[in-house]
Amino acid sequence: MIEIRIHGRGGQGAVIASKVLAVAVFKEGKYVQSFPAFGVERRGAPVMAFTRIDDQPIRIRCQIYEPDHVVVLDPTLLEAVDVTAGLKEGGWILINSEQDPATFDLPARYRVATIDAQSIAIKYKLGPKSAPIVNTAILGAFAKATGIVGLEALAEAVRESVPLKPEENVAATREAYNSVVAS
């Protein structure tokens, strides 16, 4: 089983991201489960969402405490929450940032990748410029960095899951897939 934790701020699309990822992996024939942290969401506040992936039906029904990988939709969260809590050795930390992965002071047992999802989302006019919706871009980067899901399945999942601008979102996913920077 692969377990993924997505950190975001309310309104950035962390919950939708966890679902789109699940739908994409499901399209490739695997079992999936995705859910928000069982909490109250407020715009701007730190939120979490989770995705589980397995070759067999998934029976476990609790939150994820020891993820294989984490996704961070907002780099300022690194100062607010411990995004590495419980993260397994060798796990990916994918951060929405224009900076190089080496600039982040994170333990060497993890792999770090960055993508400027913010600029990509603004370029494709996803959400307001002051608070762009970065979830579809960052998933493209996640797919490339981890190899967990193929770009085509992901693009299809994005197209059918986002409420607005499906083609712009798919373009953002593709651009991020092709421009992620890994340590």
Place this chain on the structure above:
Amino acid sequence: MEKVIMGNHAVSYGAKLARAQVIAAYPITPQTQIVEMLSEFWAEGLLDAKFIKVESEHSAMAACIGASSAGARAFTATSGHGLALMHEMLHWAAGARLPIVMANVNRAMGPGWSIWTEQTDSLAQRDTGWLQFYCESNQEVLDSVIQAFKIAEQVLLPTMLVLDAFVLSHTQEPVDIPDQELVDRYLPPYDARYKLDPGDPHAFGAMVAPPHYMELRYKIQKAMEEAVEVARQADGEFREIFGRSYGLVEKYRLEDAEVVLVASATITSTARVVVDELREEGYKVGLLKVRMFRPFPTKDVREALAGARKVAVIDRNISFGHGGIFAEEIKSALYNGSHRPPIFGFIIGLGGRDVTPASIRGIAEYTFEHDTPEMEIIWREVKNS
């Protein structure tokens, strides 16, 4: 067609496929998405139903009672405080013998204010005359909505299916959405025996004096007793058409089990993982899932626990002043039987506190280590016990 959907939407698809004709509901977290999606189905012309907006849950149930009295297939959904506000009307629906189906998303009662899962809201309605089914997966949720109408319309009692807040309601997972044609084959249109009809007038809801009232109650109990076999048959027919069934209870790895865990709803799902792990480590442990709570499947429970040396009941609910409600019911079911093993009553996960594999393992280990429960209530993971 298989789709990744949340538990709330599994309910919506179930109600749509069951061709609910009247839907009346009031929004409440974490249930709201159920009726939101039904209203979208209606707006898109995919659902041929009357959608009634109301000002409270009490009115939602009253509208369903009116619709069902007129012979329509009526559906609603609610949660926690909404269900509590319906309480009076729940008695009415059962007393009037109306086969209304309702989904309740388990939500803890306030104060302290909570939107998270706990079963006390629905279990507190156990004496209202509604059938109750507790679901473990989104697939079971969808299938149970369809089965609920089939059962309710045969025994003429309202039926509630129950799912955990967030752990199912907001969790997305693959669900097979059956073909309408197959559902139509399984569930024929509702043909009410008695209905409000100006062309064939009857009196409804009249005063019933002592010479007759008790007989009406006797008939409700008889219908409940009949519902055990009706539900079993409905589940069997469901398997023939859709290839899936759930049972009234489910025995999981009970062969030679010395300790049997008893669970309901999503805790069952996680408990399966723990039972598999413990079995690999050599523990003789099994799991009994209780899906149907009303009517209580006493015979099935006795038979399933016939070989158990100790029974550990996991309750995400509490009847204050007594204990966990499933534990009470299991004790009551076994008392007049021939086998009465020690019953350990564990309370865990109230107000949506996460129940993990480690939580369930702890319960199993406690039961293996103790000959008797020592306490009537064994609290788990509570900070000041």
